[in-house]
Amino acid sequence: MAYSEKVIDHYENPRNVGGFDKNDTSVGTGMVGAPACGDVMRLQIKVNEQGIIEDAKFKTYGCGSAIASSSLVTEWVKGKTLDEAMTIKNSQIAEELELPPVKIHCSVLAEDAIKAAIADYRSKNGGVASETH
Amino acid sequence: MNRIVLPEQRPIYLDYQSTTPVDPLVVEAMLPYLTENFGNPASRSHSYGWSAEKAVERAREQVAAAIHADPREIVWTSGATEASNLAIKGAAHFYSGKGRHLITLRTEHKATLDTCRQLEREGFEVTYLEVQENGLVDLDVFRAALRPDTILASVLYVNNEIGVIQPMEEIGKMLREHKVLFHVDAVQALGKIPVDVEAIQADLMSLSAHKIYGPKGIGALYVRRKPRVRIEAQIHGGGHERGMRSGTLPTHQIVGMGAAAELAVQLMDSDSKRIRQLRDRLLVGITSQVEEVYINGDMEHRVPHNLNLSFAYVEGESLIMALKGIAVSSGSACTSASLEPSYVLRALGKSDELAHSSIRFGIGRYTTEEEIDATIALVAAKVGKLRELSPLWEMHLEGIDLNSVQWAAH
Numbered sequence: 001m002a003y004s005e006k007v008i009d010h011y012e013n014p015r016n017v018g019g020f021d022k023n024d025t026s027v028g029t030g031m032v033g034a035p036a037c038g039d040v041m042r043l044q045i046k047v048n049e050q051g052i053i054e055d056a057k058f059k060t061y062g063c064g065s066a067i068a069s070s071s072l073v074t075e076w077v078k079g080k081t082l083d084e085a086m087t088i089k090n091s092q093i094a095e096e097l098e099l100p101p102v103k104i105h106c107s108v109l110a111e112d113a114i115k116a117a118i119a120d121y122r123s124k125n126g127g128v129a130s131e132t133h
Numbered sequence: 134m135n136r137i138v139l140p141e142q143r144p145i146y147l148d149y150q151s152t153t154p155v156d157p158l159v160v161e162a163m164l165p166y167l168t169e170n171f172g173n174p175a176s177r178s179h180s181y182g183w184s185a186e187k188a189v190e191r192a193r194e195q196v197a198a199a200i201h202a203d204p205r206e207i208v209w210t211s212g213a214t215e216a217s218n219l220a221i222k223g224a225a226h227f228y229s230g231k232g233r234h235l236i237t238l239r240t241e242h243k244a245t246l247d248t249c250r251q252l253e254r255e256g257f258e259v260t261y262l263e264v265q266e267n268g269l270v271d272l273d274v275f276r277a278a279l280r281p282d283t284i285l286a287s288v289l290y291v292n293n294e295i296g297v298i299q300p301m302e303e304i305g306k307m308l309r310e311h312k313v314l315f316h317v318d319a320v321q322a323l324g325k326i327p328v329d330v331e332a333i334q335a336d337l338m339s340l341s342a343h344k345i346y347g348p349k350g351i352g353a354l355y356v357r358r359k360p361r362v363r364i365e366a367q368i369h370g371g372g373h374e375r376g377m378r379s380g381t382l383p384t385h386q387i388v389g390m391g392a393a394a395e396l397a398v399q400l401m402d403s404d405s406k407r408i409r410q411l412r413d414r415l416l417v418g419i420t421s422q423v424e425e426v427y428i429n430g431d432m433e434h435r436v437p438h439n440l441n442l443s444f445a446y447v448e449g450e451s452l453i454m455a456l457k458g459i460a461v462s463s464g465s466a467c468t469s470a471s472l473e474p475s476y477v478l479r480a481l482g483k484s485d486e487l488a489h490s491s492i493r494f495g496i497g498r499y500t501t502e503e504e505i506d507a508t509i510a511l512v513a514a515k516v517g518k519l520r521e522l523s524p525l526w527e528m529h530l531e532g533i534d535l536n537s538v539q540w541a542a543h
Contacts (some may be wrong), residue, residue, distance in 0.1 A: 011454065017522055027345040034540030035239075035525060036485040038474075039450055045483075059524040063450035067522060 028121025149497030192391025223364030232282030295430030296439025324397030347393025
């Protein structure tokens with residue numbers, strides 16, 4: 001399969017690999033996918049008192065597109081408010097990485113990972129209502 | 134010593150079960166039949182035809198000798214896929230009055246499985262036998278599947294993905310006792326282990342040239358004469374190959390297959406010995422540096438040319454991408470649209486994760502020790518890097534049983 005240069009760049013030089021303490025109340029953790037499906041993404045966000053995502057980390061078990069999709073979203077969510085981060089769509093990820101149709105599910109998973117991390121953060125912090133819902 | 138010299142910077146070729154380069158000696162044998170000796174072997178009225186026919190018959194003897202058969206039992210085909218189609222469909226159609234049941238294994242090559250599916254659509258019944266965890270079929274399970282209306286069983290001698298050798302002598306004996314025809318796909322066996330149609334009592338056997346350092350586009354089907362096995366032709370025309378397979382014989386390809394078969398048998402012992410040393414070096418090298426590596430398929434009943442390993446907690450396609458410096462196959466079909474792990478590894482009862490993260494290392498005639506050492510270093514470094522990225526590896530190190538985790542279905 002021919003990957004785009006952007007996928008190869010993220011795959012070979014993944015950004016923000018690692019994790020935060022998932023018990024920290026300022027951290028939201030999203031783990032999506034399943035080993036049997038060939039993809040598991042763990043995205044963590046660290047949110048400051050102003051409600052802005054100041055840092056993000058990921059670890060991904062999956063194909064090159066899955067690794068690239070999660071690496072990319074750690075860059076995109078940084079500096080965004082939770083509501084802004086909630087607006088990231090899988091189609092934007094797929095477009096940025098020029099994912100072929102068979103790899104669209106990787107971008108879907110990355111969007112799900114952001115939403116899951118935000119949901120985790122919000123449930124830990126008293127379920128702050130989302131403005132976009 | 135004839136050697137294939139690949140240009141620098143190309144990946145190390147470790148996919149010899151997929152295909153092989155044509156041996157320079159084979160190329161040399163083929164070339165005159167593309168130019169000066171271009172005659173049609175079916176032309177009986179002039180010397181161009183006679184010399185081509187002579188070359189074809191010499192190659193027929195070479196291929197027959199390689200499997201201890203009579204030259205009159207060899208039918209040229211375009212490859213092993215056609216040979217298996219001709220054997221299975223040809224016999225099923227001819228003997229359909231006697232019965233309409235066939236037996237094969239779940240781990241067969243697609244050429245057999247898909248042919249069996251087609252026969253099912255035509256109203257035949259096929260039993261697909263499970264194999265054991267080591268990839269070998271249980272003879273009692275096989276025997277239990279035999280029915281009075283069973284006409285043919287088809288078994289892959291050496292599995293293309295995991296290299297395991299089925300107990301062919303025992304299967305052949307059992308099938309002969311039950312008067313069931315035995316089709317053997319010996320594509321991955323020829324040149325790797327001794328192949329003898331008498332010892333295993335094969336009735337039909339599919340062979341291919343390009344897996345034994347011969348050209349692509351040529352194969353052969355062995356069809357037993359005593360007791361005589363009948364097959365219905367699948368391709369009709371000028372009645373070549375005693376009516377079993379019409380079509381002008383590609384003399385140069387046939388000469389190539391003959392030369393390759395002879396060479397494969399000549400070099401089998403020395404090739405296998407050297408390849409076994411390389412295989413052991415690869416296995417020890419990888420397992421001494423990388424944890425959580427699993428061997429797929431039995432190690433005892435196996436050709437040394439194949440090593441199939443699963444690397445837990447890394448995903449197969451990303452591993453292939455990481456190993457771009459070596460040309461290997463993955464058990465994961467992720468690169469296709471299906472996202473399905475290898476059906477062969479699934480048949481061994483491997484989890485989807487391990488099936489996804491498997492790599493087939495195919496070692497061959499031109500593999501060097503330096504290439505094996507470079508492969509070990511690359512695999513150790515890249516698996517390590519991917520595990521650093523893997524949340525599953527982190528969970529494993531924390532002692533979490535991944536089977537106890539409720540995964541969000543995707």
